[in-house]
Amino acid sequence: MMERATAVVLLLVFLCHCMGATIERDASSLEEKAREYLVYRNAQEKQLAQDSNLASWNYESNLTDSNREAMMKEQEKAAEKSRELWREFVAEKWPEKWRSLQDPDLRRQFNFVSKQGASALTPEKLTEYEGIVTDMTTTYGTAKVHHCVELDGEEVCELSLDPELSQLLEREKDYDTLTKLWVAWRNATGKVVRQQYLRYVELTNEVAKLNDFEDGGEMWRETYESEDFAADVAALWEDLRPLYLQLHAYARRKLREQYGEDKISKKGPIPAHLTGNMWAQSWTGIESLLTPYPNKPSIDVTDAMKKQGYTPLKMFQLSNDFFKGLNLTEMSPSFWENTIMERPKNTELVCHASAWDMASHRDFRIKMCTDVNMGDLITIHHEMGHIEYYEQYRHQPLLYQTGANPGFHEAVGDSLALSVMTPKHLKKVGLLHKVDNDAHADINFLMKIALSKVVFLPFGYLIDMYRWDIFSGKITSDNLNCEWWNKRFEFQGIKPPVKRSEEDFDAGAKYHVVASVPYIRYFVSYVVQFQFHKAMCEKSKQYARGNHKQALHNCDNDQSADAGNALASMLKMGASKPWPEALEKFTGNKTINVDVLRE
Ligand SMILES: [Zn+2]
Numbered sequence: 001m002m003e004r005a006t007a008v009v010l011l012l013v014f015l016c017h018c019m020g021a022t023i024e025r026d027a028s029s030l031e032e033k034a035r036e037y038l039v040y041r042n043a044q045e046k047q048l049a050q051d052s053n054l055a056s057w058n059y060e061s062n063l064t065d066s067n068r069e070a071m072m073k074e075q076e077k078a079a080e081k082s083r084e085l086w087r088e089f090v091a092e093k094w095p096e097k098w099r100s101l102q103d104p105d106l107r108r109q110f111n112f113v114s115k116q117g118a119s120a121l122t123p124e125k126l127t128e129y130e131g132i133v134t135d136m137t138t139t140y141g142t143a144k145v146h147h148c149v150e151l152d153g154e155e156v157c158e159l160s161l162d163p164e165l166s167q168l169l170e171r172e173k174d175y176d177t178l179t180k181l182w183v184a185w186r187n188a189t190g191k192v193v194r195q196q197y198l199r200y201v202e203l204t205n206e207v208a209k210l211n212d213f214e215d216g217g218e219m220w221r222e223t224y225e226s227e228d229f230a231a232d233v234a235a236l237w238e239d240l241r242p243l244y245l246q247l248h249a250y251a252r253r254k255l256r257e258q259y260g261e262d263k264i265s266k267k268g269p270i271p272a273h274l275t276g277n278m279w280a281q282s283w284t285g286i287e288s289l290l291t292p293y294p295n296k297p298s299i300d301v302t303d304a305m306k307k308q309g310y311t312p313l314k315m316f317q318l319s320n321d322f323f324k325g326l327n328l329t330e331m332s333p334s335f336w337e338n339t340i341m342e343r344p345k346n347t348e349l350v351c352h353a354s355a356w357d358m359a360s361h362r363d364f365r366i367k368m369c370t371d372v373n374m375g376d377l378i379t380i381h382h383e384m385g386h387i388e389y390y391e392q393y394r395h396q397p398l399l400y401q402t403g404a405n406p407g408f409h410e411a412v413g414d415s416l417a418l419s420v421m422t423p424k425h426l427k428k429v430g431l432l433h434k435v436d437n438d439a440h441a442d443i444n445f446l447m448k449i450a451l452s453k454v455v456f457l458p459f460g461y462l463i464d465m466y467r468w469d470i471f472s473g474k475i476t477s478d479n480l481n482c483e484w485w486n487k488r489f490e491f492q493g494i495k496p497p498v499k500r501s502e503e504d505f506d507a508g509a510k511y512h513v514v515a516s517v518p519y520i521r522y523f524v525s526y527v528v529q530f531q532f533h534k535a536m537c538e539k540s541k542q543y544a545r546g547n548h549k550q551a552l553h554n555c556d557n558d559q560s561a562d563a564g565n566a567l568a569s570m571l572k573m574g575a576s577k578p579w580p581e582a583l584e585k586f587t588g589n590k591t592i593n594v595d596v597l598r599e
Helices: 002-060 065-091 094-100 104-113 123-142 161-171 175-188 190-210 216-224 229-259 284-290 302-307 312-325 333-338 374-392 406-420 423-428 439-471 480-492 520-540 561-571 579-587
Strands: 145-151 154-159 354-357 364-367
Touching: 002 065, 002 094, 002 104, 002 123, 002 354, 002 364, 065 094, 065 123, 094 104, 123 190, 145 161, 145 175, 154 161, 161 175, 161 284, 175 190, 190 216, 190 439, 216 229, 216 439, 216 520, 229 284, 229 439, 229 520, 284 439, 302 374, 312 374, 312 406, 333 364, 354 374, 364 374, 374 406, 374 561, 406 423, 406 520, 406 561, 406 579, 439 480, 439 520, 520 561, 520 579, 561 579
Parallel strands: none
Antiparallel strands: 145 154, 354 364
């Protein structure tokens, strides 16, 4: 018995060992195959990105029919290639196998390629889908408003959004003229694309369903890797709402003084066209009306920039110097060669500022119709923040060459601009001469920040709330525009200057809506950028909690390699780890929260 028992045990042990070895060998050969597949896949994706990004750049920077045709052709080729990659993926049975991989890094990359995306549509539908987005973006990019006005000593009658309309909305104080411009822009954009947008929604939902999502909203939220992302952002907004309400009440009172009590009610919403911005998403355009202590020296440097002969190039160089000073990577030679800084004469292009990764060595570019003013100086830092992210993660596999989440990508440049905007820094670079260090000057500066950062929050939140509701069918073509204004009223507390109808589509007067770019990333960015800023200020020793002389809003991280290195350590990770890990590495904290913003 004894012998036998031993024999059985031995046999079992042997068998176990033997099976273990087989499983291990199979597993390791599966891991090996997976690794090989990802090398192949990353190379294929890179080629795809190279070809289609270049064609898109060519079209968006010069909106001609032949460029459009070339881009469509490239999109078709890319779609065919995507389908081919998907067929291979399925044929090699990766959809069934990848979840059993041992290496978490392999699983993460496979998860990224485990959905087919838009190329799951039939070729005809995909062409239609891409055509609609291109059409809507082109309508937006080429829209003109007829209104004669003198700008920089010249009479102009066909106004583009950038720079003419944007400038005019800040400068003009006549209620009726502002109404006219506000309505005309919506007639030239949203109203034109309304029918196309409804079809776009159907097709987006079809893409979502083909990729196992409930609808387009769920598909868009997936990138945040959260159980209930909609609830996460709702909680952040609830925390911030009281701050916004105070600011709203203050602005309302100031606007009543300017436009009269018949135009602005004591407790009601603010008319959207009086905020100095086409979408009322920032109120810095009417800063002169809202500055609490107008007798203090101005902290806006637009006039100084003009007086000192600033050019768009000089603005880009100033921004580049700041990145360099933090020991971050400066812009590459090909950046300076290919970047478009000014609207070229006699060329139609999409002027909305954007940063491009051409997926080819260090070929990164910005396209922007820069105007010499402080707002655009900040925008340049924002766009360069994207380029810096590209630079830092370019050694990652292509699948990881993206932000930890899209909000992080938007927050990089902004978090640096929080230093650049400080009066202390602007004095250092010679754009301000006199800087007061008393409470009134501080409050003016904090108000300036609030008018762009706090004012933006409800807007950044509602755009995708609105689109998620459209995708889920809660909002339909019957109440498309009405629900837009319900959200604008509920979150921003604003109203249209004239009656709107279901002929209009006012959300379509915003670039990201027609260009199919998700927007909640900006809301996330406007919260998390303050966490980034604080982390850098701790590294640069420019901030000490409770010490008024080293308050967070006065912190300037200029020339601090420690601050820059801390930021870079997170940027280098790209999307290789879930964003809470990236955030923790940089700030010591795993969650996005509003504490710093309220500090
Ligand atoms: Zn951006």
